[in-house]
Amino acid sequence: MTRNIKTVFTKAVFLFAMLVLLGFRPDYGDAIVSGSIGEPRTLVPILASDSASGAICGLVFNGLVKYDKDLNLTGDLAERWEVSEDGLSITFYLRKNVRWHDGEEFTAKDVEFTYRSLIDPDVRTPYSGDFEMVEGFEVVDDYTLKIIYKEPFSPGLSSWGMNIMPRHLLEEEDLNNTGFARQPIGTGPYKFKSWKTGEKLELLSNHDYFEGRPCIDRYIYRIIPDQATLFLELRSEGVDYVSLTPLQFERQTQSMFFRENFQKFRFPSFGYTYMGYNLNDPKFQDLRVRQAINYAVDKEEIIRGVLLGLGRAATGPFLPESWAYNREVRATEYDPQKAKALLKEAGWQDLDADGILEKDGAKFSFTVITNQGNEQRRMTLEIMQRRLKEIGIDVRIKVIEWSAFVSEFIDKRRFDAVLLGWGLSMDPDMYDIWHSSKTGEGQFNFVGYSNMEVDRLLVEGRRTFDQAERARAYHRIHEILYEEQPYLFLYVPDALPIIHSRFKGIEKGAAGIGHNFIKWHVPRTEQKYTR
Amino acid sequence: MNRLMIIGAGIVIFFGLVAVLAPFIASHDPGQIDIENILTGPSKEHILGTDSLGRDLFSRMVFGARISLLVGLIAVGISAAIGILLGSLAGYYGRWVDAWIMRFVDIMLCFPTFFLILAVIALLEPSIVNIMMIIGVTSWMGVARLIRAEILSLKERDFIYAERAIGASDIRIITRHLIPNAMAPVLVSITLGIAAAILVESSLSFLGIGVQPPTPSWGNILSEGKAVMGAAWWMMLFPGLAIFITVLGYNLLGEGIRERLLRS
Numbered sequence: 001m002t003r004n005i006k007t008v009f010t011k012a013v014f015l016f017a018m019l020v021l022l023g024f025r026p027d028y029g030d031a032i033v034s035g036s037i038g039e040p041r042t043l044v045p046i047l048a049s050d051s052a053s054g055a056i057c058g059l060v061f062n063g064l065v066k067y068d069k070d071l072n073l074t075g076d077l078a079e080r081w082e083v084s085e086d087g088l089s090i091t092f093y094l095r096k097n098v099r100w101h102d103g104e105e106f107t108a109k110d111v112e113f114t115y116r117s118l119i120d121p122d123v124r125t126p127y128s129g130d131f132e133m134v135e136g137f138e139v140v141d142d143y144t145l146k147i148i149y150k151e152p153f154s155p156g157l158s159s160w161g162m163n164i165m166p167r168h169l170l171e172e173e174d175l176n177n178t179g180f181a182r183q184p185i186g187t188g189p190y191k192f193k194s195w196k197t198g199e200k201l202e203l204l205s206n207h208d209y210f211e212g213r214p215c216i217d218r219y220i221y222r223i224i225p226d227q228a229t230l231f232l233e234l235r236s237e238g239v240d241y242v243s244l245t246p247l248q249f250e251r252q253t254q255s256m257f258f259r260e261n262f263q264k265f266r267f268p269s270f271g272y273t274y275m276g277y278n279l280n281d282p283k284f285q286d287l288r289v290r291q292a293i294n295y296a297v298d299k300e301e302i303i304r305g306v307l308l309g310l311g312r313a314a315t316g317p318f319l320p321e322s323w324a325y326n327r328e329v330r331a332t333e334y335d336p337q338k339a340k341a342l343l344k345e346a347g348w349q350d351l352d353a354d355g356i357l358e359k360d361g362a363k364f365s366f367t368v369i370t371n372q373g374n375e376q377r378r379m380t381l382e383i384m385q386r387r388l389k390e391i392g393i394d395v396r397i398k399v400i401e402w403s404a405f406v407s408e409f410i411d412k413r414r415f416d417a418v419l420l421g422w423g424l425s426m427d428p429d430m431y432d433i434w435h436s437s438k439t440g441e442g443q444f445n446f447v448g449y450s451n452m453e454v455d456r457l458l459v460e461g462r463r464t465f466d467q468a469e470r471a472r473a474y475h476r477i478h479e480i481l482y483e484e485q486p487y488l489f490l491y492v493p494d495a496l497p498i499i500h501s502r503f504k505g506i507e508k509g510a511a512g513i514g515h516n517f518i519k520w521h522v523p524r525t526e527q528k529y530t531r
Numbered sequence: 532m533n534r535l536m537i538i539g540a541g542i543v544i545f546f547g548l549v550a551v552l553a554p555f556i557a558s559h560d561p562g563q564i565d566i567e568n569i570l571t572g573p574s575k576e577h578i579l580g581t582d583s584l585g586r587d588l589f590s591r592m593v594f595g596a597r598i599s600l601l602v603g604l605i606a607v608g609i610s611a612a613i614g615i616l617l618g619s620l621a622g623y624y625g626r627w628v629d630a631w632i633m634r635f636v637d638i639m640l641c642f643p644t645f646f647l648i649l650a651v652i653a654l655l656e657p658s659i660v661n662i663m664m665i666i667g668v669t670s671w672m673g674v675a676r677l678i679r680a681e682i683l684s685l686k687e688r689d690f691i692y693a694e695r696a697i698g699a700s701d702i703r704i705i706t707r708h709l710i711p712n713a714m715a716p717v718l719v720s721i722t723l724g725i726a727a728a729i730l731v732e733s734s735l736s737f738l739g740i741g742v743q744p745p746t747p748s749w750g751n752i753l754s755e756g757k758a759v760m761g762a763a764w765w766m767m768l769f770p771g772l773a774i775f776i777t778v779l780g781y782n783l784l785g786e787g788i789r790e791r792l793l794r795s
Contacts, residue, residue, distance in 0.1 A: 228758045235761070247583065251570070251762045305566030305584060372739055375758050379584055382745050386564050397744050398656065 028205075030522040031218035031529040032503065035230050035239035037373050038402070039198065039223045043184040044175055045163035046118055046125045050402075051423060052223075059203055059219060059517070060101075061163035061186035064092055064111065069509025069516065071426055073157060077106065077164060077187065087152035087465050092160070094143040098210050100166050101191040107142040113167035123175045126444065129432045130159035133462075154465050155429035189214045189518045198223060215505070215521030218529065225373060237261070240500035245375060246308040249496045262498050267512055268321065269495035271423040272314040273380070274487040275368060276447040278415055283364065288346040290485035294332060295339035296391045297384050303491050306379045311493040316478040317422065317430055320492065321510070323467060324428030324474035329482050339391045350392050357392035365394035366416035371405045377419050380490065411442045418446075421493075428474050431458045434481070449486040502526040536787020542780025546773075550596040559587035561594045562745055570763045580765040582755060591747040592769060598748040599729050599777070602663050606728040609667025611721050614674025619705050619713075621675070622682030633679070636672045644669050648731065649740070657740045666728050673720055681713030715792050722785035726778040733774050749774050 038052035045057040064078040075081070078092040098106040117123050118131045133156065136148035149156055166185055173180060184192050189211070190203035203219040222239055224230045231248055233239045235257075244253065244264070253264060277284040284290060299313045318325040348357040348364055357364040368384075370377045378399060385395040400409060409415050422433070432438050435458050436450035454477055461473035482489070495512060502522045506513050522528070549556060558578070565585035573580045579588040621632035647669050655661045685691065686709065694704055729749075735741030736750025737757075744751065749770045756766030 226757075228760055231761065245758075247570075247759060247762060301566055305564070305569065308569075375583075375755075378744060382584055383564055383566075385745060386562060399739060399743070 026215050026519075027521045027524045027527075028213065028215055029217050029524065029530060030502075030527040031220055032216050032241055032500075032520070033220045033222055033239045034241040035222045035224050035233055036242070037223075037225045037227060037230060039225075040201070041403070042181040043192070044178065044181045045165060045184075045186075046114065046123070046127055047175065047181070049126050052221075056201060056203070056221060057163055057184070057186075058188075058514075059190040060184050060188045060192055061165070062188050063161035063163050064094075065157065065161050067158075067161070067426055067511055067515070069507065069511050071510045073161075076161070077111075078160070081157070083157065083465075087149075087154075089146055089148045090157060090160075091140075091144065091146045094145070095210055096143055098187055099208060100168075100187055101185045101206060102166075102169070104166065104168050106164075106166075106187050108139045108145045109142070110164050110167045111145055112137060112139050113171065114162065114164045117165065117170075117175055118162070120175075124442070126432070126442070127159075127162060129438070130155060130162075130429075152463050152465060154462050154470060155427045158425070158427045190219050209518070211518060214518035216503075227373070227375060234262075234498065237500070240503065242498060244496040244498050246306070246310045246493075246496065249310060249498075250308045253498065258498075261501055263501050263503075263506070264496070264498045265506075265508055265513055266310065266494050266496055267508060268312070268319065269423075269493055270319060270425075270512075271421050272317065272319075272492045273377070273419070273421040273490045274314065275384070275417055275419050275490065276487045277417050277485075278413065279448040279450075279486060280413070281366075281416055283359075283362075283366070284417075286346045287484060288342045289348070290488070292339040292342035292346070292391070293388065293393070294485050294488055295335045295342065296393075297387050297488060297490075298334035299331060299490060300334070301387075302380050302383050305383055306376050307491060307493055310496065311491045314489040314492050316481050316489060317424070317433065317487075318428055318474065318478060319424060322428055323471050324478070326475035326478040328475070329478050336387075336391055343391065343393075348392070355389070355392060356394045363394065364392065365396070367396040367398050368417045368419055369398045369400055369405065369409055369415050370419040371402045372399050373402065376493070377421075381419055410446050413441075413446060413448070428470070429458075429462045430477075431462060434458060434477070434486075447486055451480065451484065454480055502528065533787045533790060535783045536790075539780045539783025539785075539787055542776060543784055546596055546600060546777050546780065549593055550600045553593045553597050557587075557590035557593045559590040561586060561590040561747055563587070570759060570766075572763070573765055579769050580763065582752070582766060583759055583763075588752070588765060588769060591752055592749070592773060595747040595749045595752055595770070596773070596777075598659065598742055598746060599732060599750070599774070602659065602666070602732040602742075602748070603725040603729040603781075605663045606666035606670070606732075607721055607724040609664065610669075610671035610724060610728075611674055611717065612671075613668065614671035615678050615710060615717065617671070618675035618678030619682055619710055622679035623686060623701065623705055623709065625683075629679070632675070636675055639669070639672050642669075645731070645734070648735065652735070652740050657735070657743055659742050659746070662732060662735060662741055666731050670724060670727065673724070674717055677716050677720055678710070678713050681716065682709050685709050685712055716789075719785050719789045719792070722781055722788060726781035726785070729774065729778055729781070 036052055038050060040053035040056050041050050042048055042053055043056055045061050048054055048057050062076045064076060065073050066076040068074045077095055077098060079095045080093050082091045094108060100106055115131060115137050118125055118128055133149050133153045134147055135150040138146040140146055169185055170180060182195055189206055189209045191206050193202040193204050195201045200223060201221040205214040205217050207213045224233060227245055230242055234242050277290060279285060303309060303311050303313060312320060313331050315329045315331050343357060348359045350357050368381055370381060381397045385397060388395050432444045434445060434449055434454055436455050438445040439448050457473045457477050461470050464470055497513060499506060503520050505519045505521050507516050509515055563586060568581050568585040570583055571577060571581045577587050582588055617632050621629040648665050651665050691704060691708060694708060732741055733750030736748050737754040739754060741750055742748040752770040753767060756770060759766055
């Protein structure tokens with residue numbers, strides 16, 4: 001008891017000292033205007049798969065658990081949890097007195113509803129995979145629930161970071177087609193206010209938020225579908241918070257104006273860029289062809305040319321910081337001669353001397369598609385196009401507007417190759433992307449990759465809680481994927497956010513800067529948007 | 532002789548020569564990527580600077596002239612062919628042929644051309660050939676109207692009656708006598724049409740739905756320039772100027788021809 005009092009006392013003293021030292025107390029008010037090229041597709045969190053939707057849902061909703069700034073799992077709507085010894089069940093103890101933005105109380109029923117929706121085959125969610133492993137879902141009382149798995153399932157706990165939806169509003173609704181998608185009600189730090197299509201979304205701070213009232217009163221998400229226009233807006237201080245392109249970071253934000261008015265951050269992003277082959281295409285089914293392309297593309301050149309050095313080469317689908325990343329996997333050197341030799345071995349030869357290889361009368365020519373609005377991807381393709389031409393492969397580039405890109409080309413598998421990026425979650429489980437059962441329409445294994453050993457390892461990796469054992473499985477997957485090249489792994493770009501300097505309290509952690517968003521604040525004297 | 536017309540003709544010939552002689556004029560390979568020299572300003576080595584992949588802007592502009600002018604010429608060729616065919620049929624046969632064709636022209640004129648083009652491109656793939664076709668089939672209405680009006684008056688002339696009296700076929704009368712005599716105003720319209728087509732191609736490429744990379748056209752160089760506006764002024768200025776001057780050239784030439792026709 002005394003010890004307890006003592007710690008509380010030291011903590012209080014420390015806190016007081018901090019406050020005096022830093023000379024601030026939380027200032028409420030002001031608005032943050034964030035600018036982005038993407039418009040959310042839906043604000044039903046279990047359907048949201050693009051980063052714009054994710055950004056908004058992350059402010060309006062909460063999961064049961066979340067990652068803190070050091071990437072440890074911590075409670076969000078769940079106050080605490082217990083995992084049984086055999087790893088087969090998790091018991092969550094929920095926070096009490098949490099209210100939805102409309103005043104209803106949040107209970108275990110809402111979690112149950114969200115879970116039922118996730119496994120409902122009629123709901124078009126890409127996240128069902130993690131929840132299919134659940135065998136029993138038991139609501140013990142309003143604030144306790146018990147989840148039982150068929151077999152030990154290590155990504156299970158983090159999968160409950162999924163945002164929870166309100167049962168009382170959605171029970172009668174068809175989730176695929178509900179007005180809620182444009183007018184969400186959550187439990188999160190910000191309440192939805194309005195959405196003007198193609199223009200902006202506005203959120204208001206939730207004064208009753210269970211972790212305390214967020215300091216910034218309003219969050220405005222402006223949609224400006226062009227990086228150059230977005231940058232001009234930043235320059236005229238029409239937006240406070242954007243992601244810079246490498247060129248803007250290196251060359252356009254060095255002036256006095258930017259140094260005085262903005263703060264820049266740089267940290268590894270949780271994602272990588274790759275070119276995925278359509279493995280149903282006979283020419284890409286030949287492993288030697290895929291390896292040849294890997295030899296012929298100079299990744300360092302792309303990183304220096306496109307990212308201006310602000311990123312690293314990727315050798316597999318894991319983040320270089322992750323324990324799942326196999327440091328033994330070395331990126332192959334750029335070696336066009338080897339590429340040519342491999343192609344020759346595979347039967348591709350330039351018989352008519354036009355500089356393009358042929359095999360069985362067909363030219364080696366393919367089209368890579370990518371989405372519009374991302375200059376880095378287009379530039380990456382132009383560099384690759386040049387390098388592949390040198391070994392006799394004719395690459396054509398097609399840039400397509402995002403929603404048509406996903407629904408018409410990716411989902412329907414109408415592509416030769418595709419240049420895209422994956423954002424990654426903290427748990428290395430990638431069953432949905434690489435397992436051979438996930439190749440159906442709309443599912444994530446759209447390249448059609450199938451390897452029995454990878455399938456087995458993916459299952460193994462999610463079946464044990466022992467990190468060393470999991471690491472073994474993922475290290476082997478990493479090796480196989482680099483060897484087999486179902487993707488041409490390109491780079492891990494750095495995240496390059498810039499934020500107006502009136503915002504204080506931004507802390508860079510392993511998870512980036514968003515983790516303490518509700519503590520960001522603007523000193524009263526510097527507030528810009530006051531009403 | 533009109534001085535402006537000579538300037539216009541000079542510009543047109545100049546850019547025409549640049550396009551034809553592109554491989555000899557260009558100082559670098561327009562596709563040569565050089566990541567050590569990204570977005571460097573105009574210098575001795577790169578007289579107009581380099582783009583965001585270190586490619587020589589001058590060489591890309593020179594090759595871009597080929598694409599831009601080619602698209603202009605072929606698109607206008609297509610539109611002139613359609614316009615002359617339909618216009619002469621309507622003018623010569625009159626009555627229901629005329630009524631139907633001219634109503635069709637009216638319908639086509641109802642659509643804002645640029646949006647029509649955008650809609651068609653959404654269905655087809657953006658490629659140089661498609662761009663030329665689309666611009667061609669959406670811009671022939673002016674030519675059709677001009678030809679029709681000319682032929683309406685020409686076909687009442689004595690030499691046409693004479694031709695008919697000696698038993699010449701309709702096709703012969705139209706192709707040998709009516710169209711050649713009706714060409715003068717069409718020539719003006721074609722010249723102005725090239726300028727318009729170059730602008731449309733540039734606009735489409737600027738929007739990213741025209742000529743696809745890595746093929747340089749003035750429009751897509753300009754579009755890349757917009758992305759790096761603050762860091763590299765040369766990327767917007769030079770292609771912008773090239774488009775401006777070329778379009779000006781064709782317009783001056785067209786206006787000049789028109790004035791001379793009016794006078795004679």
